Amino acid sequence: MTAVAGGTTISIWDALDGWGKSLPDWQKYTVAYAVRDGGLSGERIDEAYALYLVGVGLGTAPDNLPLIPASITGRPDSADTSPLSLEGIKNPVRINAIPTTSELKFGEGLTIIYGHNGAGKSGFARMLASACFSRSKQEILPNVYDSSATSGPARFDIDISRGQGEVETLSVEVGNEHTVLRRVSVFDSAIARVHLAEETPLGFQPVGFDVFDEVVRVIDEIGMRLDADIAKRRAPNKFVNMFLGTSAIKAQVEGLSKETDTDGLRKLAVYGEAESVRLSEIDGQIADLRSKSPADLIAQREAAKRDVAALESRIKRIAQELGENACTAFKQRLEQLKLKIAAAMAASLGKIGNAQLSRTGDAEWERFAKSARTFGRAEKDNYPVAGDPCLLCHRPLDEPSASLIRRFWSFLDDESRLAAEEANTALNGVIEALNAIDLDLLPKEGRVRADLLKLTPALVRAIDEFVARATARRAHIIAYLERSAEALPEDDLVGIGGDICSWRQNIEAEIVQLQGNSVEAALAARMAEHVELRHKQVLSQNIEEICTFIGDLKWLEKALTAKRSLTTRFVTDKQKELFQILIEGKYKDRLKVECHEVSAALPVEFKARGRGGQTLRGLQMQGGRRPHEILSEGEQRAVALADFLTEVNLNPTSAGIVLDDPVTSLDHKRKKKIAGRLSREAKVRQVIVFTHDLVFMSNLLDAAKANGIEITTHWVDRGEDGAPGHVMHDECPANSDVYKTPHRAKEFLAKARKSIGRTRVDHVRAGASTLRNTLEEIIIRDVLKGTVKRWDEQVRIGNLKEIDWSNEIADEICKLQDDISRLIDAHSTSDEFGGGMPEPDELEQLITRVEAVQAGAKKKRK
DSSP states (O other): OEEEETTEEEEHHHHHHHHHHTSOHHHHHHHHHHHHHSSOOHHHHHHHHHHHHHHTTSSOOOTTOOOOOSSSSOSOSSOOOSOOEEEEEEEEESSTTOOTTOEEEOOSSEEEEEEOTTSSHHHHHHHHHHHSBOSOOOOOOOOTTOTTOOOSOOEEEEEEEOSSSOEEEEEEEBTBOOGGGGGEEEEOHHHHHHHHOTTSSSSOOOTTTHHHHHHHHHHHHHHHHHHHHHHHHOOOOOGGGGOOSOOHHHHHHHTOOTTOOHHHHHHHTOOOHHHHHHHHHHHHHHHHHHHSOHHHHHHHHHHHHHHHHHHHHHHHHHHHHSSHHHHHHHHHHHHHHHHHHHHHHHHHHHHHOBTTBTTTTSHHHHHHHHHHHHHHHHHOTTOOOTTOBOTTTOOBOOHHHHHHHHHHHHHTTOHHHHHHHHHHHHHHHHHHHHHHSOOOSSOTTOHHHHHHHHHOHHHHHHHHHHHHHHHHHHHHHHHHHTTSSSSOOSSOOOOOHHHHHHHHHHHHHHHHHHHTTOHHHHHHHHHHHHHHHHHHHHHHHHHHHHHHHHHHHHHHHHHHHHHHTOOSHHHHHHHHHHIIIIIIIIIHHHHHHHHHHTTOOOOSBOOEEEETTEEEOOOBOGGGOOHHHHSOHHHHHHHHHHHHHHHHHHOTTOOEEEEESTTTTOOHHHHHHHHHHHHHHTTTSEEEEEEOOHHHHHHHHHHHHHTTOOEEEEEEEOOTTSOSOEEEETOOTTOGGGGSSTHHHHHHHHHHHTOOHHHHHHHHHHHHHHHHHHHHHIIIIIISTTSBOTTOOOBOGGGGGGBOOOHHHHHHHHHHHHHHHHHSTTSOOOTTTTTSOOOHHHHHHHHHHHHHHHHHHTOBOO
């Protein structure tokens, strides 16, 4: 279907391509598969809905988001009018039960593929439909009876020629497209329904216009899916009933809306071990408040107040002893010690050092020197002098050696060294003082701890945390002073001053309440905290479901807005526009011509109006009746075929057509008309027809001969193993010209004489079978002089004048029929004839007799 707009020729497919590219992804996807498949499956609609949700912000893109075809129709972007013909189809894999060795060849003009129902011809037709331009993609199944068949998509090869004498093989896998093959259009029963669209008020749609109705249907389906999702998410706030009592948390849950801050709600929903412990503590406090007198409760709190004050003082003192200022003093002490040690080493190492003894002067050496001095002076007061024995080797000491020992011992009494020792001793005192700090503020079994746990367990936890920090800090400081750590803590030791003051004030406030005999107020405060913690616990248990509920509220608001924009108006507008451009022009005139060619009743006028996305209401019959209410099934099919041929002829890129059983439900007269129309079409482009209708096949052969069209015929049948798809090339049951003489029988005779065994028998029987066809043609052509032709309702009465009847010839034909039948396989034989296998000589004798009877039958009456 094409039209000229602004000086440019466009087709319905050009228009759909241009329109589709301007649409959002989900609409583009819908239009693309409405064009390619004639309709979207439930799975395709699910994918379109997923794209829609992503497009309007109601969903996130999943990893397997469906791919959107780059081209809406899959046809070439430019009008390719170069030569193209299909040469054959071969190597079918996982296609019904068709053997992988099956192959079909196609001629340049008209190719007829005959086959009974179930013979396998439709398998080949579906292969072409899946590869070429077809509005109906029927599913191709593997052999369901073969449990050993491998899984995977159906595939096959198609040979094409581009007019340059070379054959090109295209490998086709179902689901993939070769753009060049889209120039070949396919028509079958399913496509006829697409063209007629019986479910529409019209009962007929020009090619391509059914896309709009399908898009509208998909939009309606998407609307229903959206309504279902809205219904699932629209639910009352069931959570408020989970919270008993009153609290700030319950108030927030009661007011859940799309504006609720889920992050803030999640922070409120934190309920862990600390909250669980606090809840148990409050239970104990409530029990305590209910079981004691006000005087006992006051005394208990007065004691706690004193204990807290004492702890506050101790914590402040510890913070000072281990705090940042104390660490500064510790650092200064250590630095001073290092300076004094360095001074002592600098003053004395010159007296005692030795390049070969690197440990001289260290602590081990010092202990060694002190021990030696004590031992030597025990021997004699002035040890050592020259001549005294060495304390280790007992050899006499010379003066230099004795002098060296005296220098060692004088180093031990050096003032700088003594100052260093004093500084080190002082530092050790600091370390002892640090270790002596009492950090056990709340002994595990002590009274203070037990009392505070009843009143302010949170304070107990805070003090324990402080003690842990102080203990770790003290260990760090001592390690630094003992030079096993490189640096002091960088931060200060933070106490709990503000918090402890607050707890003390709480205790004082309770004392005041209790002194005013207000136990109920204290109980109310504990009960309020108890309810708050319980609500926090319930919130934590349901937070994910509550956040989902809030998300649903936000989604619902957005969905209701998106629902209002889910309109089919854009489809109606485009359908109206293209109706005016395409239908009111060449297409309408061409369709009238094609309807006349196939004897189809054309509705008298087109109508266009928009409602619910459906614009086309035209092709009304007289009286305003709908075509499907008046036209028979055969007439509707004829109109659909006329529509198909209209689109093909108005599309300059169309290179060929494939028709699968195009005349089902048609009468003989219309079959003959359609055969004539298709034979004329074969003058323009390649025509391939699959049929099981012998009458229609005969009509096609006669029409093609009359129009001088090249004819190719094949016969698809089941093989000896019963498998469909067995192809007998250049054969068909109505190929009468081939059998008008015994020529084919002679060919088989020649083959039989060159063969042996079973092959020879098969050739003899095949020859006998063709000879029987020849005998039938002799009766039609020669005996009756064409007065009555096979599958032709016309009786040529004038031919009776040429008949020269002979009883002898009639008797011989009957005798030949019996004798030929005995040679053909699958016919029962008499006992007299049984026991032997057919021989070539028998076939030759029959051929001679047939030639003789044909010569006699050709005589005409004088």
